Amino acid sequence: MKRLFNGGWSFWCGEPDLDVSEAGKHLTEFQKVDLPHDWLIADAKNLYRDGCGFYRKFFSMQPKENKRYSLIFEGVYMDTTIWVNEQQAGEWKYGYSTFEIDLTPFVKAGENEILVSVNFRSPNSRWYSGAGIYRDVWFKETPETYIRENGVYIHTEACGEKVGKEPDFLLYADTEIVGDAWDEVRHTLYAKREVPPEIELPFELLLGDEMELVEEASPEETYAGSERADFCVSETIIFHNTNKNTNIYRVKSPRCWDVEHPHLYILKTGLWKDGEIIQEEYSQIGFRSIAFDPEQGFLLNGRKVKLNGVCEHHDLGALGAAFHRAA
Structure with a gap:
């Protein structure tokens, strides 16, 4: 909480x-x-x-x-x-x-x-x-026993190409857990359109939209009758009372994030003990591939995109450095 x-x-x-x-x-x-x-x-x-x-x-x-x-x-x-x-x-x-x-x-x-x-x-x-x-x-x-603040690290990697379809992606979810009174980490992937009524999200993530359940997966089973996300690998490394749990999933043809169509997903990370969830964290992610080519420059999802820079400081000018969303 x-x-x-x-x-x-x-x-x-x-x-x-x-x-x-x-x-x-x-x-x-x-x-x-x-x-x-x-x-x-x-x-x-x-x-x-x-x-x-x-x-x-x-x-x-x-x-x-x-x-x-x-x-x-x-x-x-x-x-x-x-x-x-x-x-x-x-x-x-x-x-x-x-x-x-x-x-x-x-x-x-x-x-x-x-x-x-x-x-x-x-x-x-x-x-x-x-x-x-x-x-x-x-x-x-x-x-x-808890998930460390900002302790969920996520990155995605395109795997293979599909003609006329979005590629599949590997989703790597690393979770840092302090303490050892836990059994497993489970993940639920939501598309940012429809959200089950029992799910409450921080407003910073929801931004007025709703989410649609894409898939939930654990080492034992796949939920919701969907084959959209498959569980691949799970491992845990212990270092100085901190457990680093890694889960890797194959997500089938998610909608890619792009500057013109910024499709986003929500990943729920749940920490489980004795059959109950004891902590959950939400992360906002997008699936996209990036590459640099000496001839074409920067490629986003295989498409050439020009990078535009901007000098933007964190303060609000005459209003000072205190953050206010309305400003």
């Missing part, structure tokens, strides 16, 4: 390199903010001012046995430290990557406090960077 954690924050900014104890002296100066948030853009005359910003939030919960809790920060610029109930839970030094903080040892029944310090110093880049929690924050609950 993963839910947005953007509401209910307050913010105060002081001089750079402040100790966390300084935030406690300025509690009356914290102002309510909504995330994502970029504090630099508020003062257009001083866009690169050094500072240390503090974000504070209270929330209530009842921790469950055999569950793990974490916060996922999609982007914080730039030097970040997180405290949970006055205990340091983790830190992250890079401003342009997602990171996850394990809350499990620190949370308690009832009210909990999260304090995030963000230290910003210029110069640090050749462009306007913004400062603060400029992307979404998520609260995640998983079983003790």
